[in-house]
Amino acid sequence: MTEPRFVVDQAGNCVGVLLDVDEYNRLLDASGIPESLSAPEDEKASRPAYTPEEKKLMEDRLESLGYL
DSSP: OOOOEEEEOTTSOEEEEEOOHHHHHHHHHHHTOOGGGOOOHHHHTTSOSSOHHHHHHHHHHHHHTTOO
């Protein structure tokens, strides 16, 4: 695994994290988010990427793993 890289804005605030694909997939599996969220691309375009609950879950997981 490579170390995650952080994306920061001009003010130095962390606005994103770059992970290698294997680590991303491991986190996705560990998140417990159901596969039913893997909708076809046209359906994905009509809704937000994550619900607030899903976003909170992912942020909590990333924080517990030391990425945030």
